[in-house]
Amino acid sequence: MGHAPQAQTLLMQFAWMLPSVLFGMYLGVSTGAWHMLVMSLGSAMIWLIAKRFNESREIDLTEPVTFDGPEVWIGEYQLPKREILWKKKWHQVVYSAYRAQGNQPVFNVDLALESQVGHALIIGPTGSGKSELLKLLLRQVLNKAPDAEVLLIDFKGGATFSPLASLAQVKSLTTDIDGHDPQVFWQAIQALVSQRESMLATSGVSRIEDLAIHGVPIPRCYIFVDELVAALAEAALAGTALNSIAARGRSLGVHLVAATQSTQGVPRSMLTNLRARIVLGDADPIELAQLNIRRPVGQSTCPKGWSSGILQKPGELSSHFNFPLGASFGF
DSSP: OOSHHHHHHHHHHHHHHHHHHHHHHHHHHHHOOHHHHHHHHHHHHHHHHHHHHHHHTOOOTTSOEEEETTEEEETTEEEOTTHHHHOTHHHHHHHHHHHHHTTOOOOOOOOOIIIIISOEEEEOOTTSSHHHHHHHHHHHHHHHOTTOEEEEEEOSTTTTTGGGTTSTTEEEEEETTSOOOHHHHHHHHHHHHHHHHHHHHHHTOSSGGGGGGGTOOOOOEEEEEESHHHHHTTOHHHHHHHHHHHHHHHHHTEEEEEEESOSTTSOHHHHHHOOEEEEESSOOHHHHHHTTOOOOSSOOOOOTTEEEEEEEOTTSOOEEEEEESSOOOOO
């Protein structure tokens, strides 16, 4: 769909109009019929204005085609709502865009908490999408293990996890504004580790996977924490409890997935055991170094309405990934 046909049309229009304009100008000058001169000059002006208007409406068809409800945009140009019905040149463009809508990017991050990494840490500044990613990872967990037990710790006033508190798998939701007793709460988290260790010792096994052999399978437990550093600062026992989860939880079937704005305030001993590391947004080189993440080679392209991050798992190269913002989680 080039511009050559439009140029040919304009040239033909000019060739047809030029004799009339020249003849009108001649009559106007030679006979004193000034109205003929004015009409001829007016015709020329109208043609120039129409030419300029058509040029301003020329659309770069290499621009992306996007749909926004009933509106269709090609780059910065909004297609008239009925123009597609009678302008054949848009048919292939809009059809291609329609097909592209069926090939939307997918969120395909697999942390492999159970088989490989045990626990995960998400680092990102405010607005980078940490809370959205936490909910996406929670949906993954529940899709894989619908019988799992989930503990939600939300130190953003409950803004992240409150809508999910009614899920059958959610055993508790704790926030920084619910008035809970910090000592009692973190002692209960600490006790979770001790209880599972006792169950494994009684059965004479060292891993949760082996309990099924003895006929006493127990569900895996996932602890999701939004604003980890704030949670750690609540009480001295918080660090002890979460550190024990990070150090011993993998074999017990207890997995920690935590998000925070920076590694500052996260104990080194805990960082060592949070083996899946994710950095969101414009990654700070200092944070990357702290987490031993090398920025992946190549540029990351992020679709509209999505955010991006860098994932590092042990024994693997870091990689870019995208995830949707404001998605319907379908719980």
